[in-house]
Amino acid sequence: MSGRGPGVVLALVAALVTSAGFAAVAASGRTPAAAARSEGFQALLHGLGGGPAVDLSRCARAFDPRLDDGCPFRTSPVPAGGAYCAHGLAGLPAAP
Amino acid sequence: MRRWLALGRSGAVAVLLHPLRSAVTVASLVAVLLPYVAGLAIARGLLDQARDAIRLGPDLLVEGERLGRPAPVPLEAVGEVRAIPGVREVVPRIVGEVRLGRDDVSAVLVGLPLEHLPSGTGLVAGRLPAVGASHELVVGAALARRLALRVGAKIPPFYRNEAGERVSTVVGVFRSDLPIWSGSLMLTSLDTAAAVFAQRGVASSLLVTVDPAQREAVRRALARLPALGPDDGHGPVRPRVLAREDAAALLPSQVHRREGVFTLHWLLAFAVGLPLLLVTTGAGLAERRRETALLKAVGWSTDDVLLRATAESVLLGVAAAAAAVLLAVLWLGPLRAVGIGAVFLPGVDGDPAVDVPYRLAPVPVMLAFLLALVLVTVGSLASTWRAAATPPAEVLR
Numbered sequence: 412m413s414g415r416g417p418g419v420v421l422a423l424v425a426a427l428v429t430s431a432g433f434a435a436v437a438a439s440g441r442t443p444a445a446a447a448r449s450e451g452f453q454a455l456l457h458g459l460g461g462g463p464a465v466d467l468s469r470c471a472r473a474f475d476p477r478l479d480d481g482c483p484f485r486t487s488p489v490p491a492g493g494a495y496c497a498h499g500l501a502g503l504p505a506a507p
Numbered sequence: 508m509r510r511w512l513a514l515g516r517s518g519a520v521a522v523l524l525h526p527l528r529s530a531v532t533v534a535s536l537v538a539v540l541l542p543y544v545a546g547l548a549i550a551r552g553l554l555d556q557a558r559d560a561i562r563l564g565p566d567l568l569v570e571g572e573r574l575g576r577p578a579p580v581p582l583e584a585v586g587e588v589r590a591i592p593g594v595r596e597v598v599p600r601i602v603g604e605v606r607l608g609r610d611d612v613s614a615v616l617v618g619l620p621l622e623h624l625p626s627g628t629g630l631v632a633g634r635l636p637a638v639g640a641s642h643e644l645v646v647g648a649a650l651a652r653r654l655a656l657r658v659g660a661k662i663p664p665f666y667r668n669e670a671g672e673r674v675s676t677v678v679g680v681f682r683s684d685l686p687i688w689s690g691s692l693m694l695t696s697l698d699t700a701a702a703v704f705a706q707r708g709v710a711s712s713l714l715v716t717v718d719p720a721q722r723e724a725v726r727r728a729l730a731r732l733p734a735l736g737p738d739d740g741h742g743p744v745r746p747r748v749l750a751r752e753d754a755a756a757l758l759p760s761q762v763h764r765r766e767g768v769f770t771l772h773w774l775l776a777f778a779v780g781l782p783l784l785l786v787t788t789g790a791g792l793a794e795r796r797r798e799t800a801l802l803k804a805v806g807w808s809t810d811d812v813l814l815r816a817t818a819e820s821v822l823l824g825v826a827a828a829a830a831a832v833l834l835a836v837l838w839l840g841p842l843r844a845v846g847i848g849a850v851f852l853p854g855v856d857g858d859p860a861v862d863v864p865y866r867l868a869p870v871p872v873m874l875a876f877l878l879a880l881v882l883v884t885v886g887s888l889a890s891t892w893r894a895a896a897t898p899p900a901e902v903l904r
Contacts, residue, residue: 417519424826431829434836438548438867441555445684449559451630452685456617457598457714458564460688461557465854467604468613474688477568477754478602479577
């Protein structure tokens with residue numbers, strides 16, 4: 412295959428990678444305004460939250476690890492069961 | 508150098524020779540990589556907010572303990588704790604769950620002494636509850652949307668108290684770009700929270716600020732207290748003390764362990780997707796065999812054929828990983844994590860009312876590129892090697 416096709420493919424991939432690089436750098440940190448809002452909220456509430464849950468309906472510890480000392484959804488008898496906490500897919504951002 | 512450039516160009520030619528196969532390969536990889544990159548980005552964003560919660564939280568958090576479980580703290584203990592040398596400030600706080608509306612929407616009611624609240628300017632549309640006023644609430648953005656609440660709205664009694672139940676007034680709504688724990692929050696005075704729970708004279712915990720030089724001494728003194736407050740006839744309420752450092756020490760290690768488990772799960776997903784990628788990248792494709800045989804027939808060596816296949820794979824893998832990163836940033840940023848926020852953060856709506864935090868760390872991005880390259884390269888090189896090792900005449904017969 413001749414012509415400009417291969418060049419266009421290479422240019423497109425290069426553009427995609429460059430854009431992804433810029434996007435990754437842009438998303439690699441919080442803006443000062445977002446950090447200030449988060450700090451203001453925590454100062455107002457004297458520190459609240461820390462887990463992946465947004466309410467207390469299932470597990471207080473998943474909302475704030477300081478509020479309770481155990482998670483009822485941890486399948487601790489199962490080997491590595493702690494990893495399968497109901498809060499978050501695969502327990503990704505689960506409470507400590 | 509020219510030879511390498513020519514091989515790179517031939518890789519692009521190979522991509523264009525089978526546009527459908529190339530598109531399916533990239534789409535398959537993006538489908539697997541996108542949730543992986545987005546999930547790890549949300550985890551890092553949440554970690555940032557969790558660090559703020561601990562850093563700006565109390566030096567020491569004092570709870571009661573009964574039967575080995577957390578128990579409310581009598582407010583009489585505030586004076587006892589304040590009397591310990593080195594203690595600067597003691598703030599009682601109530602945190603508990605309430606349910607509102609026909610659908611029993613869960614909310615987190617937080618009661619604080621209003622004289623201790625900073626201004627909160629800029630965090631709330633409306634105002635904070637006024638000192639001395641009763642049953643004034645600031646509600647979270649998610650709660651306001653679910654229950655159609657706005658500043659000035661009245662909430663009929665949603666609790667039971669023998670001393671009487673009262674209508675509450677919404678005086679403020681938290682902004683939607685605050686940490687995720689603000690979404691279902693109801694902030695009010697300590698007295699109002701005590702009335703809602705019908706529990707007078709107790710708090711969920713005492714938030715203690717201490718002189719940094721005496722932190723350990725205060726902690727030991729608190730732990731040595733025989734009881735928090737007077738005996739109510741059910742035995743002493745023992746103190747339970749949690750230092751900021753204890754909570755902070757848990758966060759990074761836990762997040763890294765969770766990320767490891769998460770990565771493992773996605774590797775399993777990759778394993779399931781591997782046969783698909785093998786098919787789309789060439790295994791069993793008669794075209795690839797014929798193509799390889801023709802190249803060898805016109806003088807290409809086996810190494811050249813393999814390098815051409817590698818160039819094709821690198822182009823496809825890099826394009827897929829870059830597209831996954833771009834789409835993840837687009838999804839979590841401008842598209843506000845619609846659909847995916849609820850997958851990783853339980854309780855968040857499909858169309859989140861509160862901004863879902865995210866941060867792209869370099870390691871997950873690099874890992875996404877690496878996994879994409881390995882998968883596509885393994886798929887195409889294996890089939891190309893088999894085709895290249897076969898005599899061209901036999902393939903073309």
